[in-house]
Amino acid sequence: MNATNADIYEIAMGRWSRRLSRNFLDFVAAPSCGSLIDVGCGTGSLTLAAATRYPNAHVVGVDLIPDYLAEALLGAAPNVRFETGDASKLPFADDSFDTAFSQLLLNDLDGPAGAVSEMVRVTKPNGRIAASVWDRQGGLSFIRMFLDAAAVLAYPAGDALRSQIFDIPYQSEDALFDLWSDAGLRDVDTTTLSIRMDFLDFEDYWQSLLGAHSLIRDFFTQLDPEIALQVRTATERAYLGGKNDGRRSLVASAMAVRGFVGE
Template sequence: MNATIADTYEIAMGRWSRRLSRSFLDFVAAQSCGALIDVGCGTGSLTLAAATRYPNADIVGIDLMPDYLTDALRSSAPNVRFETGDATALPFTDDSFDSAFSQLLLNDLEGPAGAVSEMVRVTRGNGRIAASVWDRVGGLPFIRLFLDVAAIVAGQEGEDLRAKVFDIPYQNEDDLFDLLSEAGLEEVDTSTIAVRMDFIDFDDYWQSLMGAHSLIRHFFGNLPADLAHEVQQATMRAYLGGKPNGRRSLVASALAVRGVVPV
């Protein structure tokens, strides 16, 4: 059976984004009732975590890709609805929500400031705006492990891949602080959140890796067969660390920021 986009994301990142959601919501500290919006909700990890934490809130999850918004997801919680829409042009009127948050979206957008501006527009005064992104350069070791191997084994092509994956906006807490401050938010604060990524074995790690980033999939899929085998074997040796195949645990970090909409 062919895996859907939602299935691929769940294997690659969904399980980790669910873990991140719980700690991120602790940091967000949103109101326990009212109207909340999850911008760039994907397969709903943060949306559903919010629905469980805030059963008296009305929560909207919105994402540009309708393939993420499966029938099962749409019917998963009574206080949630899902819609298709662009984070940089949210289909809601001004002051529609009491809080707006976004997880693992901003540094994949061409215009992150536009998305923040929209979150501010649709949120009432004194409402909370918050976002989190993976610390991709220094805090995402399951990707870093492969990219360093690729740079060594595949030469310039591998080095170019590593540069592209890491060449993103908002690579540290200061960048995120400036992003929300420049959007006019008050009481801006940042934090780094740790998430443990547990893999059953190398095959589990590899499956997650290949679903994690389109550039990685494209790079590996287009390597000559002998070089692809060499890269995979070298990555496996790095994963195993001289021990038998089996469970490994890598700690990732996410950068989080929050602020308050002025009255």
């Protein structure tokens, strides 16, 4: 059976986005009732976490990828619904929600400012808007172990891949603060959220890595077999750290921002 987009996402990031959701919702501090929208909900980690935390709220998850929504529906809660929609053109009227949030989406969009504008549009006056993004450059050691090895052993293609993955619009809390301020949001605040990524062994880590980013997967599968082996071996040595194979727990960090719609 061929793996679906949702299967790949769950292996690579789904388990970590669920863990991040708890910390992110603490930061969002949404009202315990009313209507909430999760923009770019993926397989529903944040949507379902919000529905569980706020059983008296109505939560809507929106995503463009049908595979993700099909996976999300498997765990649907009574106070949740999922809809297909584009973050840059949300299928909802103005002032439809009390809170809008988005997890791990903005740095994968061509026009993040447009998505933020749409979140503002569909949120009521004084409602809150929040988002989080992975700190790819300084906060994802499990990706950096591979990219640093590839940059040296598969130069110059590996070096270009590292730059491409790290060359993202929002690399700091200050950049997120400016994005929220430029959108007209008030009382803007930022923070860094940390979780732990737990891997059973190197093979678990490796499968998660290759699914974490399509650029990494495509790059590795197209490498010359000898160089690919060198890159994998170097990454494995970094993972093992001179010890036997087995469980590892690596810190991963995300940056988050929140603000309020004006009156």
